[in-house]
Amino acid sequence: MQVLKRILNFYLNSSIHVALAASALVWITILELDLELDLQLLSFVFFASITGYNFVKYFGIAKFHHRSLAGWLKMIQLFSFIAFLAMCYFAFQLDVDTLMLLALLALVTFFYAIPIMIPKRYLFDSHKNLRQISGVKVYVIAFVWMFTTVFIPVLNEDVKVSADVMLIGIQRFLYVLVLMLPFEIRDLNYDSIRLATIPQKIGIKKTKVIGVFLLVLFFALDYFKDDLKHSTLISTSVISVITLFFILMSHKNQSNYYSAFWVESLPIVWLMILFMLR
Numbered sequence: 001m002q003v004l005k006r007i008l009n010f011y012l013n014s015s016i017h018v019a020l021a022a023s024a025l026v027w028i029t030i031l032e033l034d035l036e037l038d039l040q041l042l043s044f045v046f047f048a049s050i051t052g053y054n055f056v057k058y059f060g061i062a063k064f065h066h067r068s069l070a071g072w073l074k075m076i077q078l079f080s081f082i083a084f085l086a087m088c089y090f091a092f093q094l095d096v097d098t099l100m101l102l103a104l105l106a107l108v109t110f111f112y113a114i115p116i117m118i119p120k121r122y123l124f125d126s127h128k129n130l131r132q133i134s135g136v137k138v139y140v141i142a143f144v145w146m147f148t149t150v151f152i153p154v155l156n157e158d159v160k161v162s163a164d165v166m167l168i169g170i171q172r173f174l175y176v177l178v179l180m181l182p183f184e185i186r187d188l189n190y191d192s193i194r195l196a197t198i199p200q201k202i203g204i205k206k207t208k209v210i211g212v213f214l215l216v217l218f219f220a221l222d223y224f225k226d227d228l229k230h231s232t233l234i235s236t237s238v239i240s241v242i243t244l245f246f247i248l249m250s251h252k253n254q255s256n257y258y259s260a261f262w263v264e265s266l267p268i269v270w271l272m273i274l275f276m277l278r
Contacts, residue, residue, distance in 0.1 A: 012260050014076050015057070019049035021264050024271040025149035025172065031274050032168060032232050035157045041098075044090035045148060048102075050083040052109045098156040105144050138184065138198065142176040164225045171236075174218045178243060179266060181211045182250040182259045189252055204252065211247040215240050231277035239270040 011017055023046045030037055054076060091099060150169045154161060184197045185204055199207045219240045222233050246263050 008257075008261075010072065010075070012257075013072070014079050015050045015053035017261065017264050018053055019046045021267040022046070022049040022145065022149060024267040025145065026153055027271050028267070028274060029150050029153045029168065029172075031271075031278070032229070033154065033159065033165065035153055035159065038153070038156065040090050040093040041153060041156055044087060044094060045152075047083045047087035047090065048148075051080060051087050052106075054080040054083075056109065095156050095158070098152055101147065101152060101155060105147055108140065108144055138177055138180045141180060142173045145176045146173040162226075164227055167221050167225055171218050171221050174214050174221075175243075178211050178214050178218065178247065179263060181207055181247060182254070182263045185250045185252055186254050186259050199252075204250075208247055208250070212244065215244055215247070231274060234277055235270060235273045238273050239266065242266065242269065 023042050026042055026045050027037075029035070058073065058076065058080075091102070094102075146169050150165070150172050151161070154165055159165070181198065185199050185207060187197070188199050188204075198210065202210075219236055222228055222236050225232075243266055246266070250258070
């Protein structure tokens with residue numbers, strides 16, 4: 001049992017799970033817009049997600065404790081380096097315009113983790129990076145996920161950014177924001193009050209109300225699309241209901257795997273629902 005738990009923890013801590021979720025959202029975009037399945041793009045997003053998330057999560061630890069790293073962290077470092085090499089390989093298989101957009105997203109990710117010079121009136125502690133600016137974290141993450149999982153597949157296939165594509169982009173932004181809320185509620189026990197997260201500002205109950213409102217908006221936007229598929233509407237409905245359950249059941253003393261595994265699994269569940277409907 002302990003071996004299985006260690007494997008699961010490595011799976012989560014090394015960002016494999018979140019990378020699968022990101023790849024699932026890319027695949028959902030491909031299915032919704034009838035794009036050609038590009039395994040190289042999916043592979044790039046998978047390895048880039050591992051590289052980016054591990055860079056953000058472990059940069060500070062590796063910087064200040066590189067001589068006394070725990071064994072599990074050394075393994076994650078090695079795994080992340082292999083993922084980085086794989087990311088570079090698949091990057092060269094992508095379109096030049098796609099790479100330019102990816103470079104912009106990489107820059108946002110870099111400044112999200114690395115200390116930069118920001119006016120003190122926007123800062124609340126000594127960590128001068130974007131994630132420490134009041135209330136910015138969830139929007140930065142949603143922005144990066146939106147472009148990575150919607151606009152990059154469209155740009156890579158040289159497809160026109162139509163009104164439907166824009167609507168899918170807005171839906172993706174809203175959905176990622178909703179997925180972040182259980183994490184924000186969980187982190188109430190750990191986050192500095194100066195970070196001004198959504199639950200810190202308005203409380204858990206109102207945060208859940210916002211989550212419900214965003215889910216309703218996420219679902220309603222389907223009806224504004226010019227080309228609305230039956231499978232898309234049903235899958236959006238089902239995943240909205242499932243996600244609603246996880247939002248309402250969130251609390252700050254949730255189990256270690258509630259958000260990190262179950263909530264993060266929802267994009268994968270969404271993809272499976274789409275597969276079953278096709």
